[in-house]
Amino acid sequence: MLQSVVTRSLLAVQQVVTQDKHCFELYGYDILVDEALKPWLIEVNASPSLSTDTVADHQLKWGLVQDALALVDVEGQLEGQLPSSYGG
Numbered sequence: 102m103l104q105s106v107v108t109r110s111l112l113a114v115q116q117v118v119t120q121d122k123h124c125f126e127l128y129g130y131d132i133l134v135d136e137a138l139k140p141w142l143i144e145v146n147a148s149p150s151l152s153t154d155t156v157a158d159h160q161l162k163w164g165l166v167q168d169a170l171a172l173v174d175v176e177g178q179l180e181g182q183l184p185s186s187y188g189g
Contacts, residue, residue, distance in 0.1 A: 106132060106140050125173055127165075 107130060129149025133141045153159040
């Protein structure tokens, strides 16, 4: 269900999002999950904060940055082949 929320939100703005193969953007999603485990999209941040206040917050955001850089393939290890899924 969370993947559907993200996919639909990106499809909704597809025509206005800059599509440049030489750059990428990291989005921050605020999603509320109710008692029935239904996700509700609160907002999407185009420039989410990567500052940390706790050890758990640091671990989460560091993992996010590592996954993003791995997908961008800065070191050329993927040789043009993206994995079917990555990270969380």
